[in-house]
Amino acid sequence: MTALDADPVEALTPEEARRQWGLIAAAVARANRAYHTLDAPEISDADYDALKRRLTAIELRFPALAQAESPTQAVGAEPSETFAKVRHAVRMLSLENAFEAGEIVEFDDRIRRYLNLPAGAPLRYTAEPKIDGLSLSLRYERGLLVQAATRGDGETGENVTANARTIGDIPHRLTSAPELLEVRGEVYMSHADFAALNARAAEAGEKTFANPRNAAAGSLRQLDAAITASRPLRFFAYAWGAHSEPLADTQMGAIDRLAALGFAxxxxxxxxxxxxxxxxxxxxxxxxxxxxxxxxxxxxxKVDDIGLQHRLGYRSTTPRWAIAHKFPAELAWTRLEAIDIQVGRTGALSPVARLLPVTVGGVVVSNATLHNEDYIAGRSASGEAIRDGKDIRVGDWVQVYRAGDVIPKVADVDLSRRPAEAEPYIFPATCPECGSDAVREEGDAVRRCTGGLVCPAQAVEKLKHFVSRAAFDIEGLGPKQIEMFFEDDQLRVREPADIFTLPGRDAANLAKLKNREGFGERSVSNLFQAIEEKRRIPLNRLIFALGIRHVGESAANLLARNYGTWEAFEQAMTAATVGEGPEWEALLAIDGVGRVLAASVVNSFHQAAERASIDRLVAMLDVEPAAQPVTAGSPVAGKTLVFTGTLERMTRAEAKARAEALGAKVAGSVSAKTDLVIAGPGAGSKAKEAERLGIETIDEDAWLRLIGA
Incomplete structure (x- = not known):
């Protein structure tokens, strides 16, 4: 949902309600077409349900908006023009949705009031799983399947008879059936068949499906029935339409009769x-x-008594006697099959949950993050209990959470379903890739491999980072190619410098590369040219590409702007000692550089193996100095400034950018090297330190006058 639901419906004016109704109605109509007609959903089920609830609430508050063409009055979407149309003898309706337990109690109360049942009178219901597939109506005349149609808009569907005949769960002939019978149910695809179908599609270079529902819908609505026949579709029967005689007196009895007729x-x-x-x-x-x-x-x-169903009847789009109690869209319970440890480029050991596949928020999830060893043990980094102190064990039933594109997470554990043989998980103290000690430093939530470049996992991840888009971005050299080069003893790319030796290797190596999958003479030539073009690289991109822990794009830009050239940066980091000395203080004085980041950079230049790798790389490059600001006539060029307090006419980021554009350096703390302090309201210790050191301090207005703004 968007800001459309920021205000309660009761607070809307008629004009605002009309505006919102138009926007939401259009969004719901688009979603209906994408889901029902194109088999290509654009929004999640949760977002769709939220839009429909908001639209319904607006129409209840402003009844004049509840027009016949409102999406709340529609079922499904118009049938595709691709197939012949079929008019349903009995409409195929949708169901009212419920999301909370209280809504189910209210549903029961509403039915009792409608039927005028006395308090405590027995009232039976059926409860059945709501299959996430494609609704289908099968028409049998004298026991023979004569027609199959999708739901469409509820009134008119699509004729998919030839395709339906290829589904094994659908009988072509019924015995002892009514003269006329329309059997309704859901076409679906199992998880195992869905995974196999996607695997075949990926191998053939074809488009894969997002989830089993899309796969089932796309398979049933093929123009070529042979394609449908090749897809592993299944069918559950659970309802009926037109019929010449009743199947039974109750819903459960009718389901049993459908089973006796041969339906799943x-x-x-x-x-x-x-x-x-x-x-x-x-x-x-x-x-x-x-x-x-x-x-x-x-x-x-569903109300079990069919006679009561007839008394209850229908609203415009839904039966009064049935309701769908939906699961939370972004949550699901599944079994934890295993815990694997992945090693990242900084040596971090990251636990990953391997799950029994389950669909969460429209996506099939088989992996989820477990964060770190504390999270598995049921405690925070500070030692406080999380999940009421419940630890996570292999074999547990766990609740998986997914929101949007965020990596799925394991949120909770059901101790009542824990296997008796499940044992506490022991986090490894050695790296699973290289066997080096995996240590956890004080204050760090993550355990890290100490193997450095001897650890193949760290080495290959560093190489992938090195060629990433914000780093060297070498065309034709992505993660897949990096893995191939790294694992190939003949091509042997084990560190960044090795990439720049590829074009100069002998003809035998070139021939070996041409024989690799995905490479031919032209692609090899293009790759070598792309590598040569990247020998000249801006300083900030080089610093980022080194993969130093805590140094992201922003930090790399900061360092590049402040040191200007590779030579100045390299000399300063070589001379620096963590915790002491002028070079260390100068590094910390850069606004945005803290002690953790500074120590990480300095330590990288003092690790013998890592430093040697950096030196081998830089020897092959032409590093462009950082772009220098135009400082002619600038009153602050070359000066070190500190901003403190609240700026009222510009943001702190804007002030910093303006100062740097004029050739100034912006520091985060006041020292003897500070030339000017700009203090706004609320300035505290920095202003006092400036006064103690006798450093000139001005307010924001004076700063703007100084720079001519």
Missing amino acids: TNPLTRLCEGPQALLDAWREIEQRRATLGYDIDGVVY
Whole structure:
């Protein structure tokens, strides 16, 4: 959702309500077409549900907006022009959605009031998993399958008869069936079949599907039925449309009759007495979600007595006697199969959860981050309990959380389902890649490999970082190629300098490269040319490319601007000693450079192996000095400034950028080397230190006059 829901509906004026209604209605209509017609969802189910709820709330508050063309009055979307149209004899409706337990209690109360049932009177429901697939209606006449149609907009669907006949779960002939029977259900794809389909597509260089629902919908709606036949589609029956005689007197009886006719029905469907039993069924099915082997996104509750269903009837788009209790879109429970340790370019040992695949927020998730060893143990870095102190063990049932594009995380553990044989996880004290000690420094939440460049995981990750977009960005040399070069003993690229030796290697090496997958004579020539073009590199990109811990793009830019040339930077870092000396103080004086970052940079230049690798690289490069500001006539060129307090006419970042553009250096602390302090309201210790040292201090207005702004 956006700022559209910032204000409660009750606070909207009619004009604002009309504006919001138009924006949301258009967004919902686009989402309907993308999901139902194009099989290419543009927004998550959670976002779609939130939009629909907001739209419904606005229409309840302002009934004049509830027009016939409102998306709240629509079912699905218009059928595609690709297929012949089929008009449904009985409309295929959607279901009202619920998200909270209280809504289920209210659903039961509403039905009892409508039926005028006395308090405590028995009222049975069915509860069944809500399959996340594509709705399909099958028409049988005298026991023969004569037509299959998608839901479409509820009134009119698409004729996919030829495709439906290829699905193994759909009988072509029924025995002992009514003269006319429309069987309705859901076409879906299992997790295992979905993974195999995507693997085949990737191997063939074809587009893969985001989730099993998209795969099922795209497979059923093929113009060539042979393509559908090659796809592993399945079908669950759970409802009916037109019929010449009733299947049974109850919902459960009708489901049993469909099973007797030869249809696959969901074995988890059960009878429930009252809302508490429905909620118990919801929790049980939600816990079993990951092991079902197919996607569900909630549980559907229906009044069991079909006679009561007829009395309750329908609203414009939904039956009164049924409701879908949805699962939280970004949460799911699944089993933790294993914990793997990955080693990054800085040597950090990162635990990764290997999960029984489960769909979360529309994406199939099989891996999730476990952060660090404290998180696994159920404590924070400071030793405080998290998750009520519950640790995470292999075999546990864990709750997985995913929001947008954020990496999935393990959020919670269900101790009631913990296997008796599950043992506490012991975090490794040695690197799984090179066997070096993995140590955790005081104050650090992460354990790190001490192997440095002898650790292959660190070496290859550093190389990947070196060729990344913000670093050297060598065209034709990405992570995949880096791994190939690193693992090949003949081509042997083990450190950045090796990349620049590739073009000059002998003809035999060139021939070996041409024989590698993805490389031919032209691509090899293009790669070598791209490498040569990157021998000249700006200072800031070189500093970033070195992969020094804590040095991101911003820090690299800071260092480059302040030292100007590689020679000045290299000499200063070589001369610096962590914690003491003028070079160390000068490094710390750079605004934005703290002790941790400064120590990391200095230490990198004092590690013999790493320093030798840097020297071999720089010997092959032409490093461009950092762009220097135009300082002619600047009143602050070459001076060191400190900003403190609150600036009222510009942000601190803007003031800093303006000063640096005029050739000044901006420091984060006041020292004897400071030339000028600009103090705004609230200036504290820095202003006092400037006064003690006798450093000139001016206010923001004087600063602006000084620079002519």
